[in-house]
Amino acid sequence: MAEEPIESVRIMVVEDHSSFRQALAHMLDLEPGFSVVAEAGTLAEARKRSKEKPDVAIVDMALPDGEGTELIRELHKSGDRVTALVLSGSLSRRQYARAVEAGAAGVMHKTSSIEEIVDAVRRLKAGESLLSLDEVVALFRDVGQEREQNRDAKQAVESLSQREREVLSALAEGLDSREIAERLNITVDTERSHFIRIFAKLGVHSRLQALVFAVRHGIVEIH
Amino acid sequence: MRKTRLLLVNEPLSYRDAIAHVFRELRPNLEVLACDPDDVESGLEALAPDVVICSALTPAIRDGVRVWIELYPGGEPLAVVSIAGERATFSDIELPDLLSVVDSTTEILQHNL
Numbered sequence: 001m002a003e004e005p006i007e008s009v010r011i012m013v014v015e016d017h018s019s020f021r022q023a024l025a026h027m028l029d030l031e032p033g034f035s036v037v038a039e040a041g042t043l044a045e046a047r048k049r050s051k052e053k054p055d056v057a058i059v060d061m062a063l064p065d066g067e068g069t070e071l072i073r074e075l076h077k078s079g080d081r082v083t084a085l086v087l088s089g090s091l092s093r094r095q096y097a098r099a100v101e102a103g104a105a106g107v108m109h110k111t112s113s114i115e116e117i118v119d120a121v122r123r124l125k126a127g128e129s130l131l132s133l134d135e136v137v138a139l140f141r142d143v144g145q146e147r148e149q150n151r152d153a154k155q156a157v158e159s160l161s162q163r164e165r166e167v168l169s170a171l172a173e174g175l176d177s178r179e180i181a182e183r184l185n186i187t188v189d190t191e192r193s194h195f196i197r198i199f200a201k202l203g204v205h206s207r208l209q210a211l212v213f214a215v216r217h218g219i220v221e222i223h
Numbered sequence: 224m225r226k227t228r229l230l231l232v233n234e235p236l237s238y239r240d241a242i243a244h245v246f247r248e249l250r251p252n253l254e255v256l257a258c259d260p261d262d263v264e265s266g267l268e269a270l271a272p273d274v275v276i277c278s279a280l281t282p283a284i285r286d287g288v289r290v291w292i293e294l295y296p297g298g299e300p301l302a303v304v305s306i307a308g309e310r311a312t313f314s315d316i317e318l319p320d321l322l323s324v325v326d327s328t329t330e331i332l333q334h335n336l
Contacts, residue, residue, distance in 0.1 A: 017295055019302075022318035023241035030248070064300075089235060089298055110235040114244060117237060 008035035009125040012054035014046040014071065015039075015087070016064050024058070027114055034121065046071050054082055056121050059104075061088040061095060069102040076103030083124045087117065094146055097139040106130030152203075153217050159201045165219060167194045171211055172220035227329040230272035231257040233294050242276065245318065250325065274328050276321070290328045292321065 015021035025036045038049035043066040059068040075082040086099045086107040096107050170180040181191040202213045214220045231243050243257040258266040274290040284291050293303040302316035
């Protein structure tokens with residue numbers, strides 16, 4: 001009886017560092033049962049090449065025209081049953097969580113060996129999970145906490161009055177109390193009162209913390 | 224005719240691994256050693272390479288190796304190639320270009336014999 005042909009794992013590699021992408025694709029293509037059907041160096045290219053219907057997409061998070069999570073989300077929603085493996089050079093826990101939330105089945109750092117990456121692709125094709133349920137729950141909890149913090153921050157920003165924003169802008173220019181008061185044509189006591197209200201609204205305890213919050217959430221820019 | 228000697232000390236590991244594997248497979252005439260950047264001095268001593276691929280140029284590489292490629296320094300999508308002191312910077316470099324640099328080095332070595 002003739003043996004049934006082994007179905008190849010169809011792989012797409014999305015990575016903007018060309019020599020690495022090409023070397024990785026070459027290595028993967030040599031593996032028995034693997035076939036690299038597409039390579040892409042940008043999100044735009046990856047979107048076009050995903051028409052090759054890969055089974056597994058190896059995706060870098062940082063692409064020149066966007067984040068790899070955008071592609072992963074689109075692949076996940078497309079219903080094409082593409083399993084995404086993120087391979088990234090810098091992955092904070094929050095980025096990791098966002099990748100999993102977007103639909104990545106696994107996340108690996110680029111400090112992994114080629115053997116580990118090949119093994120991960122095999123395991124994903126075999127339907128194995130690279131993440132335990134506990135890990136996924138912990139990651140989603142982190143994403144939930146981040147969203148809550150962002151929502152609170154947005155509300156805090158929206159609660160600031162125009163005058164309070166002007167005070168923060170002056171602070172961002174490096175002005176001290178007296179200089180801020182002069183700039184805004186108010187007394188130093190009034191300037192301090194503004195800061196007391198700003199601290200309460202932003203949930204901070206110092207001008208430095210207020211400045212960090214303001215920069216982080218786009219209320220002011222530092223030039 | 225001795226083999227051209229290639230030392231890879233670039234990071235991260237997946238890049239070093241993948242590129243080393245490709246060179247070993249496509250250029251069996253090379254002697255290829257891949258090691259951690261922390262071990263670059265011992266790699267240089269062990270192999271006395273003709274070509275080094277690194278992520279961060281060190282004085283020992285710059286002053287002691289005829290051909291070197293600084294690949295994606297600091298994760299930036301660029302490469303600096305130096306051949307006998309002549310440097311060129313590329314906004315990105317493809318695998319065939321890396322192969323070509325090493326092939327050119329092999330030709331130079333052959334002509335110098």
